Amino acid sequence: MSVFDIYIQQIVNGLILGSFYALIALGYSMVYGIIKMLNFAHGDIYMFGAFGSWAVFYFFANRAGAEWACLLFGVLAAMCLCAALGFLIQRVAYRPLFDAPRLSLMIVAIGVSLVLENAIMMVTNGDSVYLNLGINMTAGFRIGHVSVKWIQLVLFLIAVVVMVGLTLLINYTKWGQAMRAVSEDMNTCRLMGINANKVIALTFIIGSVLAAIAGTMNGVYYGSLKYDMGYMMGIKAFTAAVIGGIGSIPGAMLGGILLGVLEALGTQICGSAWKDVFAFGLLILMLVFKPNGIFGLSETERM
Amino acid sequence: MEKLLEVEQVETCYGKVKALKGISFSVEEGQIVALLGSNGAGKSTSLKTISGITPASSGTVRFMGEDITRLSAHKIAARGLAHIPEGRCIFKNMTIRENLLLGAFTVSSDAEKKRAMDYVFDLFPILGERRKQLAGTLSGGEQQMLAIGRGLMAHPKMVMLDELSMGLAPIIVQQLAGVIRKLNEAGLTVLLVEQNAKMALALADYSYILSTGSIVLEGKSAELQHNSDVIKAYLGGDRK
Numbered sequence: 001m002s003v004f005d006i007y008i009q010q011i012v013n014g015l016i017l018g019s020f021y022a023l024i025a026l027g028y029s030m031v032y033g034i035i036k037m038l039n040f041a042h043g044d045i046y047m048f049g050a051f052g053s054w055a056v057f058y059f060f061a062n063r064a065g066a067e068w069a070c071l072l073f074g075v076l077a078a079m080c081l082c083a084a085l086g087f088l089i090q091r092v093a094y095r096p097l098f099d100a101p102r103l104s105l106m107i108v109a110i111g112v113s114l115v116l117e118n119a120i121m122m123v124t125n126g127d128s129v130y131l132n133l134g135i136n137m138t139a140g141f142r143i144g145h146v147s148v149k150w151i152q153l154v155l156f157l158i159a160v161v162v163m164v165g166l167t168l169l170i171n172y173t174k175w176g177q178a179m180r181a182v183s184e185d186m187n188t189c190r191l192m193g194i195n196a197n198k199v200i201a202l203t204f205i206i207g208s209v210l211a212a213i214a215g216t217m218n219g220v221y222y223g224s225l226k227y228d229m230g231y232m233m234g235i236k237a238f239t240a241a242v243i244g245g246i247g248s249i250p251g252a253m254l255g256g257i258l259l260g261v262l263e264a265l266g267t268q269i270c271g272s273a274w275k276d277v278f279a280f281g282l283l284i285l286m287l288v289f290k291p292n293g294i295f296g297l298s299e300t301e302r303m
Numbered sequence: 304m305e306k307l308l309e310v311e312q313v314e315t316c317y318g319k320v321k322a323l324k325g326i327s328f329s330v331e332e333g334q335i336v337a338l339l340g341s342n343g344a345g346k347s348t349s350l351k352t353i354s355g356i357t358p359a360s361s362g363t364v365r366f367m368g369e370d371i372t373r374l375s376a377h378k379i380a381a382r383g384l385a386h387i388p389e390g391r392c393i394f395k396n397m398t399i400r401e402n403l404l405l406g407a408f409t410v411s412s413d414a415e416k417k418r419a420m421d422y423v424f425d426l427f428p429i430l431g432e433r434r435k436q437l438a439g440t441l442s443g444g445e446q447q448m449l450a451i452g453r454g455l456m457a458h459p460k461m462v463m464l465d466e467l468s469m470g471l472a473p474i475i476v477q478q479l480a481g482v483i484r485k486l487n488e489a490g491l492t493v494l495l496v497e498q499n500a501k502m503a504l505a506l507a508d509y510s511y512i513l514s515t516g517s518i519v520l521e522g523k524s525a526e527l528q529h530n531s532d533v534i535k536a537y538l539g540g541d542r543k
Contacts, residue, residue, distance in 0.1 A: 177404065
């Protein structure tokens with residue numbers, strides 16, 4: 001295996017990690033685009049999604065024996081759970097503060113994050129839980145010296161399909177257009193008869209559903225879950241959103257994939273201890289040299 | 304004539320600052336009414352209060368006999384009262400077509416939307432030619448046309464236009480004034496807010512003059528036009 005092959009292999013691995021980041025970054029970016037708020041509880045919604053699907057696997061796995069059906073049930077259950085959770089959080093914790101300074105909202109988000117983490121910590125006694133679906137994790141194929149596992153391919157394709165679906169939803173449906181419009185100018189949208197609160201709720205629901213999908217995928221891929229898994233993932237996804245240009249949907253996708261790949265390559269070069277240094281170093285460079293991100297919009301006014 | 308819009312003793316505050324100090328006025332069906340005044344007189348606030356963006360702290364607003372003072376902005380819009388805001392506020396990162404479709408958000412039938420869009424393209428052919436272009440690429444006058452077109456998409460009974468003439472060349476203002484007159488002749492009731500008194504008085508049937516949050520003068524536009532001293536006093540000396 002040549003050095004070149006090793007890097008290609010790391011890019012393949014990085015794409016998987018990057019697709020998790022991208023799915024979570026989308027939720028950050030969409031919420032920021034709509035109400036200019038950093039939802040620090042978003043990583044914990046992802047964690048809830050992972051535990052939600054785990055609970056379903058656990059319940060069904062011993063009875064049904066059909067792993068792929070289990071997976072489907074699990075991810076659907078996690079999506080419903082997170083949709084409800086996302087809606088509830090914005091309704092109960094955030095909406096009363098929409099007119100307050102953004103700092104108050106951010107502090108509430110940190111509070112919500114702590115509540116969610118501690119709830120799962122209580123249930124699991126702070127231990128990791130393990131997940132074995134019985135899917136063959138090592139089976140795959142080789143292209144030259146580079147090995148690709150089936151599970152990697154499946155998860156990556158799911159992420160791509162979800163992101164294409166989201167893009168279509170945002171660009172071509174009435175409510176998707178309303179979401180884009182609200183992120184440009186909320187009050188004008190209200191003058192068009194658009195219920196802005198409904199659009200905000202919808203944004204939280206969609207972001208949470210994406211986080212649930214990422215959570216399930218992560219659980220399946222790594223096989224272990226812990227109550228604090230959303231913390232670092234959330235910060236990484238936030239980094240990805242900033243790299244891509246926060247508020248931008250293609251930016252979150254590209255930023256996530258890019259971060260995943262660069263992290264994998266960085267790990268290869270400097271060792272895994274330097275993984276996070278790579279991610280946050282990139283964030284700092286981005287903030288210094290291109291603070292609006294790759295797809296960030298610089299607002300221009302024309303009179 | 305039936306009163307379409309009635310504003311009674313409305314007060315609106317921004318924090319502790321009272322921007323409207325109990326104003327009352329009304330708009331009859333089929334009329335063009337103008338609210339005139341200099342910067343900071345409370346013209347835009349009046350419109351924002353009527354459309355529910357900055358709700359009144361006291362007083363009542365009635366539209367078609369219904370009390371809409373406490374309704375949310377999106378519900379007021381759905382009742383057929385369109386507010387075309389100051390500075391156009393078009394969605395610059397969306398296409399002209401998408402902007403217009405958002406104007407018809409409350410319309411559920413696709414055929415209705417298509418008909419409304421054809422009507423707008425008929426009114427402003429330039430928008431039809433550029434329907435797939437991003438709205439941010441339009442000139443100021445075209446953006447104002449788009450804002451008007453978007454406001455018409457849901458078949459409103461009445462439109463409120465905030466500073467139609469702001470930042471536009473006189474020839475464009477004239478053209479837009481012609482469109483407003485045409486729309487009015489087709490049955491649309493119009494409430495204009497303007498600093499450009501000359502244009503507004505020429506267009507409106509009836510006018511009110513606002514100064515620091517109160518209505519200080521009202522009358523038929525034709526009569527106010529000749530009362531140049533008063534207009535000078537309230538609207539600044541450079542306008543006749």
